[in-house]
Amino acid sequence: MEISREILSVGDLNRAIASSLEERFDIVWVSGEISNFKAYDSGHWYFSLKDEEGQIRSVMFRGRNSQVGFLPQSGDLVEVSASLGMYVPRGDIQLTIQTLRRAGMGGLYEAFLKLKAKLAKAGLFDAERKQEIPTHPRSIGIITSPQAAALKDVLSTLARRAPHIPIVIYPTLVQGTDAPRGIIAALHAAEKEQAVDVILLVRGGGSIEDLWAFNDEQLAYAIAQSPIPVVSGVGHETDTTIADFVADLRAPTPTGAAELAAPRKDQLLQELAAIEQALLQRVTQRVEREAQTLDQLALRLSHALPNPERMREQIRHWQQRLNQAWIVRVDSWKRTQSHQQQQLEMLNPQRTLERGYAVVLNTKEGIHAVRKPKELCLNIDFEIRLAEGVASVQFATITPEK
Structure with a gap:
């Protein structure tokens, strides 16, 4: 007797x-x-994962791969989390990938978490330890690489918000095995010079490997022990490093660090105007109170003294002197406020340019002002900033003069 068996289609199988x-x-x-x-x-990605013993087809759909942060290339070593299944139309076993990262990132992240827990236990992240960022710094220090794109963004932001505040740049590597030692040396240099009131520690975005210098334990202690407040602006808003947790203030980006450290010029002028208005109001209130007191005294004197007319004349005299004294004081405060506004305006670099001066900038290795004749070179583009524009020039001949 023949046993009946179910016959499957290829698709069903x-x-x-x-x-x-x-x-x-x-x-x-x-x-x-x-x-x-x-x-x-x-937007979907299709590739194979292989090693010396085999390979398997893989797919990563658009909704998942948008979170990877880099575009993989053939030959990249990666680690993936995936579900195992089969692509029915071809009968191919395949991985449907949920997450993808470069090989080794898991170990780096574990090391990051261990160091974070260790330093948190040591109290380096405590809010009580952090210093206040000065609201009106006399000078600002920047620790970064001179070639970093972040430096240009920070300088542009500071020039727009607070052109009157001097800037000191402490150049260092911000990537690689030597970077932590260089950043620590820059912090010590700023501490020794005592030339700045706040330090911006900045670097552009990158992978966890690119930003690993900011996860150094010795650097964390150097930031924590800095007597100068430190604002960190490392990577993009989603990037987080140990330096961010230790710093006195963390900014989401390098530009954000500059905005947090420098007050806006127009905001300063508004604050001065508000102070002036408050002073005038207080003075007026004081004068009115004193006038009322004088009226009360005059009333009492008119009943207590044998010559009230003479005493009233004295009262009017003292009242006049008091009013004049307050008027002189108010005028003095107004002149002081006006003088401070003029000084702030005189510090504006644009005013210097409008008087006929110009600034020669070397743009070959970062943007910095030329101060000595020997810094001028032939066949190199220089940027000259004038009161009404910018020009790019090359010098045909250079003749230093004493």
Whole structure:
């Protein structure tokens, strides 16, 4: 007697295999090398993961790969979390990837978490330890690489918000094994010179490896022990380093650090105007109170003294002198406020340019002002800033004069 058996279609068999794989395997972590990477217009990524013993097809859909932070290339070593299944139309077993990171990032992140917990236990993140950021710094220090794009953004922001505040740059590496030692040396240099009231520690965004210098334990202690308040502006808003937790104030970006450290010029003028108004109001109130007191005394004297007319004349005399004294005091405060406004305006670099001066800037290695004749070179573009514009020039001949 022939035993009856169910005959499956290829599609049914593949679906049964896919269902079995999904039930058997939960989310798995797999490491391997990317091969045959393709990014389609739909936003989905298709590639294979391989090692010396085999390979497996993989797909990462647009909703997931938008969170990766970099575009993988064939040959990259990566670690992925994925569900295992089958692409039924072709009968191919494949990984549907949920997360993807460069190989080794898991170890770095674990090291980051361990150091963070250690320093938190030591009290380096405590709010009571952090210093107040001065609201009106006399000078601002910047610790970063002279070649960093972040430096240009910070200088531009400071020039727009507070052109009257001097800036001191402490150049150092901000990436690589030597970077922590260089940043610590820059902090010590700023501490020794005592030339700035606040320090901006800035760097542009990057991967966890690029920003790893800011996860150094010795650097964390150097920031915590700095007598000068430190504002960190490392990476993008989503990037977080140990330096951010230790710093006295953390900004989401380098530009944000500059905005937090420098008051706006127009805001300063508004504050001065508000102070002037408050002083005038207080003086007026005081004069009115004193006038009322004088009226009360005059009334009492008119009943107590034998010559009230003479005493009233004296009262009027003293009242006049008091009013004149207050008027002189108010005028003095007004002149002082006006003088301070003029000084603030005189510090504006634009005023110097409008008097006929110009600034020669060397733009080859960062932007810095030329101060000595020997810094001028032939066949190199220099930028000359004038009162009404900027010009790029090259010197044909240079003849230093004593």
